[in-house]
Amino acid sequence: MHDLKSPQSQAKRRLLDAAEQLFAERGFEVVSVRDVTQLAKANVAAINYHFGTRDGLIAQVVARHLTPLNEERLARLETLERKWSGKVPPLEEVIDAFVRPLVGAVRKSDLSERLLCALLGRIFSLQGALLPSSIEDQARHSSDRFIRSLGKALPAVSPEELAWRTHFVIGAMIHMLVNQDLLHRMTNGVSGVPSMEVTLGRFIRFACAGLREGVEEECAVTKGPQATFDF
Amino acid sequence: MHDLKSPQSQAKRRLLDAAEQLFAERGFEVVSVRDVTQLAKANVAAINYHFGTRDGLIAQVVARHLTPLNEERLARLETLERKWSGKVPPLEEVIDAFVRPLVGAVRKSDLSERLLCALLGRIFSLQGALLPSSIEDQARHSSDRFIRSLGKALPAVSPEELAWRTHFVIGAMIHMLVNQDLLHRMTNGVSGVPSMEVTLGRFIRFACAGLREGVEEECAVTKGPQATFDF
DNA sequence: GTCTATAAAGTGATAGAC
DNA sequence: GTCTATCACTTTATAGAC
Structure with missing residues (x-):
């Protein structure tokens, strides 16, 4: 494991940020590791060094958010x-x-x-x-x-x-x-x-x-005005 | 345009069938033309002959259904x-x-x-x-x-x-x-x-x-029993 | 940790023989 | 119409220098 705050692996954070942006825009399937390293201004090999494989990168992105x-x-x-x-x-x-x-x-x-x-x-x-x-x-x-x-x-x-x-x-x-x-x-x-x-x-x-479709009798106190909600 | 019933281009139909199956299972982005030709037992060049490009194949699959x-x-x-x-x-x-x-x-x-x-x-x-x-x-x-x-x-x-x-x-x-x-x-x-x-x-x-959420007064006769529907 | 170089495989597309 | 052979890239991943 790497400490994301250590100066040495700012690159790792940059890679994760770039990966997230590209995955969000285009989807996991169609983003290559080269796309990611290019946007992150990092070396091609950096992905494999920090995450092992492309799937490892995806797994970390997913885990960090999910x-x-x-x-x-x-x-x-x-x-x-x-x-x-x-x-x-x-x-x-x-x-x-x-x-x-x-x-x-x-x-x-x-x-x-x-x-x-x-x-x-x-x-x-x-x-x-x-x-x-x-x-x-x-x-x-x-x-x-x-x-x-x-x-x-x-x-x-x-x-x-x-x-x-x-x-x-x-x-x-x-x-x-x-x-x-x-x-x-x-x-x-x-x-x-x-x-x-x-x-x-x-x-x-x-x-x-x-x-709730078709439900006549709700379970509890949920019927009636929903004015308690703030949206 | 090709006549799909002519004996010469049964291959074209086989290609479309194979493409549909693979696109359905895996998605358009991740299926290669080689995957398709392999399943259709056709030649690699057949895709380009019949559909011009990979995108042309996708367009025909989409059009035929949509x-x-x-x-x-x-x-x-x-x-x-x-x-x-x-x-x-x-x-x-x-x-x-x-x-x-x-x-x-x-x-x-x-x-x-x-x-x-x-x-x-x-x-x-x-x-x-x-x-x-x-x-x-x-x-x-x-x-x-x-x-x-x-x-x-x-x-x-x-x-x-x-x-x-x-x-x-x-x-x-x-x-x-x-x-x-x-x-x-x-x-x-x-x-x-x-x-x-x-x-x-x-x-x-x-x-x-x-x-219909939150709608009290519907427009027409739509309120009341929906027994006219067969599902 | 970061780089270059390269391996090994896969990609879409096409020229040209049959 | 169908095939082989091949081009020109791109892909992931890794070995090894620095």
């Missing part, structure tokens, strides 16, 4: 369960706990909001081969926890139906993150350029409505 | 407008007209349902560079028509809000099409292996609920 995000998600979910001790947290708050950490991630990152969102979206849609199994276990654990919370918030929805609805929600999220500029182009600007906060609010309302 | 699909979509939309002459077609039926042509596409194709869905999903998420502008115009025309119909069905939703909700719906659809087997793995089989009909029914209900 691990803190999933930790934050789980922490928020636990806070939620403590707050509603005994009772079942309402749907909106569960979804909020799942997506709001994205805002914090944007603030912490050096990348622009647009690029970081694209990177995270691409990470979420990564298929098995590219991510180390430790990360995959972690992601699965997080997703299991959330699905269980959703199931409790929506007892009237069968597990099978809930699995599909959750799948739709994840798809909508990934597309929102990766293709936000596409929407702007396709609508000739009608979509506006809203802040992350506004977009997340829209997404949460959309997702909850879809998840 | 053009009839968009035509069918528009035809269904027009049928709908005739049926509701003067009045505004209800949301469910507009979304149905948008996604149901997928079922017909599956029936017509030689590919398995799973592969064809993946291919179509990948086509929908293609970014500009890879598809000829004629196809892009066609896709934009179709999508404009549908957004206008959605706007009429949901007059209470602002154009900006509607643009984002539609974006979420498209994202959910793409993810459903490309990653249906991922869901099965991730849920340890809880999601089941439903037919296309069932999945589309789920999707339509989810999408309509999301699009």
Whole structure:
């Protein structure tokens, strides 16, 4: 392991930054190690020295973003369960706990909001081969926890139906993150350029409505005005 | 242009079939012309002979599937407008007209349902560079028509809000099409292996609920029991 | 840690024989 | 129309000098 603050391996940080930018813009599959070293003004061999292989570089980029995000998600979910001790947290708050950490991630990152969102979206849609199994276990654990919370918030929805609805929600999220500029182009600007906060609010309302479809009696106190929300 | 039924260019059909299968399984970016010719048991030069370039091959694969699909979509939309002459077609039926042509596409194709869905999903998420502008115009025309119909069905939703909700719906659809087997793995089989009909029914209900979120007064007769639908 | 040089394999495309 | 042979690059990765 290398200390990212030591002067010797500023190069490593530069490589990671360059890699993140290019992966966000173009996708993991089509960015070569040469693209990365060129943008980072580093030597071709630097990638292999610091990360072993190209896949090693991808794994580090993924881990650096996905691990803190999933930790934050789980922490928020636990806070939620403590707050509603005994009772079942309402749907909106569960979804909020799942997506709001994205805002914090944007603030912490050096990348622009647009690029970081694209990177995270691409990470979420990564298929098995590219991510180390430790990360995959972690992601699965997080997703299991959330699905269980959703199931409790929506007892009237069968597990099978809930699995599909959750799948739709994840798809909508990934597309929102990766293709936000596409929407702007396709609508000739009608979509506006809203802040992350506004977009997340829209997404949460959309997702909850879809998840809740056909449910007459919600589990707990979740019906009624949602004026407690700040978006 | 070549006649696909002539004996001389069975090879061309074999190449298209092989290309479709590989593009569906792995994505356009990562399939080489050699992968295609190998699977089609054809010569390397055959791709360039029949399609000019690799991009030409992709364009033909895309056009062969996207053009009839968009035509069918528009035809269904027009049928709908005739049926509701003067009045505004209800949301469910507009979304149905948008996604149901997928079922017909599956029936017509030689590919398995799973592969064809993946291919179509990948086509929908293609970014500009890879598809000829004629196809892009066609896709934009179709999508404009549908957004206008959605706007009429949901007059209470602002154009900006509607643009984002539609974006979420498209994202959910793409993810459903490309990653249906991922869901099965991730849920340890809880999601089941439903037919296309069932999945589309789920999707339509989810999408309509999301699009309709917060709308109290629908435009026309669309409120009330939806028993007229066959899914 | 950083560099050059190079290996070994893969890429899209084409000329020219048949 | 189909094939072989080949061009001109690009890819990841590594050995070895500094």
